[in-house]
Amino acid sequence: MGVxxxxxxxxxxTELTLSGDHRVDWITIGSHTNLANGCSILPGSCLASETMIGNLTRISRETKSKYGEVFMGIPARTMPFQMPPRPEIQDQIETLPFWHTCSSHYVSKCLLLSIYSFGGLVGGSIIHAMLVYGLYRCRSYIRHQILQQIIERLRQDHEQFICPFLGNTQWLIRLFRVGGAHIGKNSIVADISCLTDFYLITIGDDTRLNVRSQILCHSFEQRILKQAPVSIGNSCILMTSSIVMAGCKLMGNNRLYPLTLIMKNDQLPLNTHWKGLPAQSCTIKARLSRLTIAHNDPVKYQQGYETINKLFLWYERIASVYTRVNESQFMNYGYADMDEYIDDHTGYYSRKLYEQVLANVTLTDKNVLEINCDRGAGAAWCVHTHAPHSYIGIDPSQDVINLCQRLYATISRLSFVVANAAKHLPFENESIDIIFCIQATHAFDEPVAITQFANEVTRVLRPNGYLLWSSDELIIEEKINITKNVLYELDIQSKSRTDFIQRCIQSEKQEYFRLFAGLPGIQICEDMSQGRLEYWRVVFRKKTITTDMSVI
Known part of the structure; x- marks a missing residue:
């Protein structure tokens, strides 16, 4: 019931085997299961109750379903989140009387014949289109069920008889504009079914939507209709059977490969390509910050350049997805004492790294700034544990800050701001008591960025304020090498992190997640093991400026 x-x-x-046999097998679908657009349920499939099957997903007998799971992909993979609890109310599905259906069908066909009898093929087509889109614009004022059914049947007839001849032409674009869509110049849409909820769609110039690609501005969540606008920037291409969900924003020059699903409220950066269910970036940004790495081997230099660029893109992606997964609430390597071993994946070791960085420095009643706060879990922990006067987390990614604000909006004294510490800190001079950053300054790819960062830190720190991270205005208070502890923690957590990546990440994308997780075998770990790279905890203090004035 309730599917x-x-x-x-x-x-x-039914299925046709390689040997030519035609077989039939049972398909079992549990109660309150949701089957999204374009999904396929193959022979032998068995779905438990409260299961959600995502768009374009393929379910087969090999799919092992449990209560409340969410599946996506081809083949289907379990997502690291579950369906929200279903309200304890009875489903209210309204059944339309049979005579309503018959009446609306009869009236709509009579209207259709009258229109084309009166206006002929050309005139009738124009009248039909004007009637359909005129009624569409004022549909919210029409409440009578039979009238709604008549309008819907007229629209379906228009899509079947007229719109197929308008596909891939500017006439179809004009119809969308009449319906309320905002579409730029020289854009092409394959057919009428590519767009829904026209009045919520904005499309830029030179954009292409191929056959069976769709922009969906609505979703049904527990049978409740929810709508959100979708914005497609200039020069975007949506290939066959790609889907963009409600609330998404493509910044421009994006390419979606076939069978790609852009999840609800996703924002795609400029000049990126995407594929998969759910979508993952498959190319680097066209232009990121220019790296100034001196290297004798041009091939290795180019490889390093591409790797770092991809890491920048993947940092933003990783930091803003999997919002319900406890294993990824922190994004630092972590710290472990040499005499402890707890294979923990709830952030225990990551919090210990915060404790190490904050050792001998009190946050109580201080104004604190964290550089590149990641997903905000560390900031929330610091506020709960140390009770600062105020705590601000900054990150250059709008998506990351949006996530932090959504997760921790109820915590007083904690706020998040979009800012790039390598360019400008949007705070008054001498207004911050303590600034610290964990694994953040590796993103400063040019010496000038590091210099600017140091200048900005010096500007906003109060006299005797602390930077837990050189400029001649900062004094080293404490410097401790914790490389061994970080490596030990990475070894402890390697099994659970590997398991998480294998469970939740597509195989072709696992390389970058391994880099962020610090798994054995990656170059950073090898460099730390061989002593070529060290992990330091450093505390700087801003000099107190004193002025000696001679008394005359």
């Missing part, structure tokens, strides 16, 4: 299906769902109980 919900959406458009283009295929439930296929």
């Amino acid at each position: 919900t299906t959406f458009g283009g769902v295929l439930i296929v109980p």
Whole structure:
């Protein structure tokens, strides 16, 4: 009972084997299961209750389903989150009387024949289009069920008989504009089914939507209709069967490969390509900050350049996804004492790294600034544990800050701001008591960025304020090498982190997650093991400026 299906769902109980046999097998679908657009349920599939099947997902007999799980991908993979609890209310599905359906069908066909009898093929097509889109614009004022059904059937007839001839032409674009869509110059849409909820769609110039690509501005969440606008920038290409969900924003020059799903409220950076279910970036940004790395081997230099650029892109992606997964609430390597061993994946060792950085420095009643706060879990822990007067986390990524604000909006004294510490800190002079950053300054790719960072830190720190990270205005208070502790923690956590990556990440994307997780075998760990790279905890204090004035 209570199974919900959406458009283009295929439930296929038959299959043709390689030997030529035609077989039939049972398909079992549990109660309150949701089957999203374009998903396929193959023979032998068995879905537990409260299961959610994502768009374009393929379910087969090999899919092992448990209560409340969410599946996406081809083949289906379990997502690291579950369906939200279903409200304890009875489903209220309204059944339309049979005579309503018959009446609306009869009236709509009579209207259709009258329109084309009166206006002919050309005139009738124009009248039909004007009637459909005129009624579409004022649909919110029409409440009568039979009238709504008549309008819907007229729209379906228009899509079947007229719109196929308008595909890939500017006439179809004009129809979308009449319906309320904002579409720029020289854009092409393959057919009418590519767009829904026209009035919520904005498309830039020179954009292409191929056959069966879709922009969906609505979703049904527990049978509640929710809508959000979608914005597609200039020069974007949506290939066959790609789907953009409600609330998404493509910044421009984006390419979505076939069978790609852009999840709800995702924002795609400029000049990026995406593929997969859910979508993952498959190219680097066209232009990122220029690296100034001196290297004798041009090939190795180019490889390093591409790797770092990809890491910058993946940092933002990793930091803003999997919001319900406890294993990824922190993004630093962590710290472990040499005499402890706890294979913990709830952030224990990451919090210990915060404790090490903050050792001998009190945050109580201080104004604290954290550089590149990642997903905000460390900031929230510091506020709960140390009770600062105020605590501000900054990050250059708007997506990351949006996530932090959503997760920790209820914590007083804690706020998050979009800012790039390598360019400018948006705070008054001498207004911050303590600034610290954990694994953040590796993103400063040019010497001038490091200099600017030091200048900005010096400007906003109060006299005797601390930077837990050189300029001639900062005094080294404490400097401790904790490389061994970090390596030991990485060794302890390697198994659980590897398991998380294998469970939740597509195989072709696991390389970058391994880099961020610090798993054995990556270059950073090898360099630390061989002594070529060290991990230091350093405390700087800003000099107190004193002025000696001679008394005359």
